[in-house]
Every structure is written in structure tokens, then in C-alpha cells.
Amino acid sequence: MSENATSPAADGSIRGARWGILGTGFIAGLQASDLIDHGFAIQAVGSRTQASAAEFADKFHIASSHGSYEDLVADPEVDVVYVSTPHPFHYGNALLALNAGKHVLIEKPFAMNAWQAREIVELAASKGLVVLEAMWTRYLPHMVRIRDLISSGALGEVRTLIVDHNQNLPKDPLHRLNDPALGGGALLDLGIYPVSFAFDVFGAPVNIHATASMTSTGVDRQTAMIFEYSEGQQALLYCALDTAGPNHASIIGTEGRIEIDSVWYAPSPFTRYDSDGNLVETFDEPVTGRGMQFQAQEMERLIAAGATANGILSPEESALVMAAMDAVRRQIGLVYRDDEK
Numbered sequence: 001m002s003e004n005a006t007s008p009a010a011d012g013s014i015r016g017a018r019w020g021i022l023g024t025g026f027i028a029g030l031q032a033s034d035l036i037d038h039g040f041a042i043q044a045v046g047s048r049t050q051a052s053a054a055e056f057a058d059k060f061h062i063a064s065s066h067g068s069y070e071d072l073v074a075d076p077e078v079d080v081v082y083v084s085t086p087h088p089f090h091y092g093n094a095l096l097a098l099n100a101g102k103h104v105l106i107e108k109p110f111a112m113n114a115w116q117a118r119e120i121v122e123l124a125a126s127k128g129l130v131v132l133e134a135m136w137t138r139y140l141p142h143m144v145r146i147r148d149l150i151s152s153g154a155l156g157e158v159r160t161l162i163v164d165h166n167q168n169l170p171k172d173p174l175h176r177l178n179d180p181a182l183g184g185g186a187l188l189d190l191g192i193y194p195v196s197f198a199f200d201v202f203g204a205p206v207n208i209h210a211t212a213s214m215t216s217t218g219v220d221r222q223t224a225m226i227f228e229y230s231e232g233q234q235a236l237l238y239c240a241l242d243t244a245g246p247n248h249a250s251i252i253g254t255e256g257r258i259e260i261d262s263v264w265y266a267p268s269p270f271t272r273y274d275s276d277g278n279l280v281e282t283f284d285e286p287v288t289g290r291g292m293q294f295q296a297q298e299m300e301r302l303i304a305a306g307a308t309a310n311g312i313l314s315p316e317e318s319a320l321v322m323a324a325m326d327a328v329r330r331q332i333g334l335v336y337r338d339d340e341k
Contacts (some may be wrong), residue, residue, distance in 0.1 A: 018043040020078035024056040028084035048074025055257025073100035087183030091116040110318040112338040117319035133318040139294035141285040156255030164238040165190040177314040180241040185219030191239035198235035212332035
């Protein structure tokens with residue numbers, strides 16, 4: 001990244017990293033839209049076919065398109081690669097980009113399991129590169145405010161988190177979401193959000209209890225989890241891929257509680273009450289676009305600062321999240337072919 005490429009943006013951060021989009025699916029389009037609309041520079045896109053890459057490049061007015069991921073990460077005009085492929089490919093794609101000397105933003109979940117996550121983290125550290133999980137929710141304004149309230153003691157001792165992520169998604173057995181070969185199931189696609197939220201509020205649990213109902217294809221269609229912590233706190237987490245839920249979250253403390261409106265993991269208002277149920281605060285900060293620009297801002301901030309981790313979601317924490325997900329899967333009997341190293 002050349003010095004003369006950097007320039008201050010309206011939000012005060014530095015725009016200078018040249019982005020490469022690895023994969024051309026739905027989520028790649030969402031991230032590309034937020035990058036473009038907020039002044040980030042997308043230099044190139046890579047796909048498994050030149051036709052797909054060219055179509056994506058044309059749609060988003062991207063300068064270069066590559067018909068392979070290898071060509072994308074080898075592009076000298078690309079500084080940071082956004083990995084947007086399906087779950088089982090995150091590990092290989094991330095290693096590919098890191099070995100090419102690129103910083104990497106990896107779609108959630110960070111990997112298929114903890115061993116893959118740890119290898120990604122270790123490789124990035126050995127090369128002095130930034131690797132960041134694209135858990136965009138952590139960077140949204142309402143979550144920033146909630147962390148501030150918790151750390152300030154405004155809720156007293158936080159005791160309980162109750163959160164769900166339930167969607168009515170395609171039921172076709174051949175769909176990616178129902179295919180164990182593609183990391184299907186509610187847990188990895190939807191449960192990652194409440195699990196990561198529990199880590200954000202309480203850190204790593206000391207005990208996990210999980211139960212699930214499975215589909216005919218062998219993935220979880222709904223999963224319930226209780227995370228327990230050393231001082232008695234509990235996180236009650238739910239996910240399902242075949243029933244639409246409230247997608248609401250509650251954070252409960254000894255001096256008050258926060259209720260986050262639906263959809264809690266997207267830009268959302270929240271209401272804070274005291275322990276007697278009196279309204280104390282209503283937070284509602286408008287966000288342009290989907291809100292995925294904030295994680296990109298953090299990526300560019302880390303690169304510009306020469307840092308490789310932050311206090312919001314470090315690579316090491318992403319690996320711990322995957323370890324917790326592994327523990328849940330062991331209890332519910334959800335096995336993927338990538339579990340064997």
C-alpha cells in the first residue's frame with residue numbers, strides 16, 4: 001500500500017487499502033455495496049470462472065477481474081482480501097491470501113472448526129498480517145454503545161443474555177444450508193451470531209449445554225445452548241433455520257436491562273431500563289447501507305496503525321468462538337468432514 005494512496009474519509013478514518021473480493025456470491029455483493037458507498041477502493045474481484053468475475057466487476061465497476069482465486073491474491077494492486085466463499089472454503093482461501101502477503105477479512109464463521117481457525121491465526125501472526133473475522137455486528141453503533149454501558153457498570157453486574165437468531169430459510173435438501181458437505185445447519189450460519197454475542201458480553205464459557213433437532217440430511221435445523229460462566233452468569237442462545245423468530249436480544253443486570261429490537265444483529269434501536277422497569281435510555285442511531293462498512297473501517301485502521309489485533313474481536317477470540325462451536329457440535333452430534341485434520 002503506497003503512502004500516496006491514503007486519504008482521510010468523512011468518518012476520519014484512512015482510506016488507502018485496495019480491496020480484493022474473493023468470491024462473487026450474495027454476501028460478496030452486500031459487502032461490495034457498502035464498501036463502494038462509503039468510499040473504499042475495490043481494486044479486483046476473483047472467482048472460479050472468469051465469466052463470474054467479469055460479471056461481478058461490471059456490476060460494481062471494479063477495475064480488475066480474475067478467473068481464479070490464485071490470480072486474485074497474486075494481484076500486486078490488492079492489499080486486503082475479503083473472503084466471502086461458503087464456510088468449508090474459508091480456511092483454504094484465507095491461507096491462500098495470507099501466503100500471498102495479503103491482509104484478510106474472513107466471512108463468519110471464521111473457519112469450520114477450531115483447528116482450522118488456529119492455523120489461520122498462527123499464519124497471520126507469523127507474517128505480521130491482519131486477519132479479521134467479518135462479524136460485522138460487533139462494529140455497529142448500537143453494539144459499541146452497549147459495550148460502553150456494560151463496562152461503565154450502568155447495568156450493575158450483568159447476569160443473563162437471552163438471544164435468538166431464527167430464520168425461515170430454504171428447505172430444499174440440496175440447498176447449501178441443508179448440505180453437510182457445505183457446512184450446512186443452523187449453528188454455523190445463524191448460531192454464530194448469538195455465540196459471538198455471548199463472547200462479547202461474557203467471554204469464553206466454562207460450561208456448555210446444547211441440544212438440537214436435526215434435518216433428514218444430518219444438519220441441525222434448530223439448536224438451543226446454555227453457556228455458563230465462572231461467576232454464575234448464563235447466556236441462553238437459540239438458532240433455527242426453518243422457523244422465523246423474533247430475533248430479539250436481552251441483556252439483564254442487577255441494576256437494569258437492555259432490550260435490543262429486532263433484528264438485534266443488524267443496525268437496531270435498543271431500550272435501557274433500570275431495575276424497577278423505568279425507561280432510562282433509547283438509542284437509535286441511523287446507519288447508511290447495511291452496516292458492513294464499519295468492519296472494513298476497522299480493518300483499514302489496523303493496517304494503517306501497523307497493528308494485527310483489536311479489543312473488539314481479536315483473531316484469538318475468533319478461534320475460541322470456533323472451539324465453543326465445536327463443543328456444541330460434539331453435544332448435538334453434528335459432524336463435518338473438515339473435523340479431521
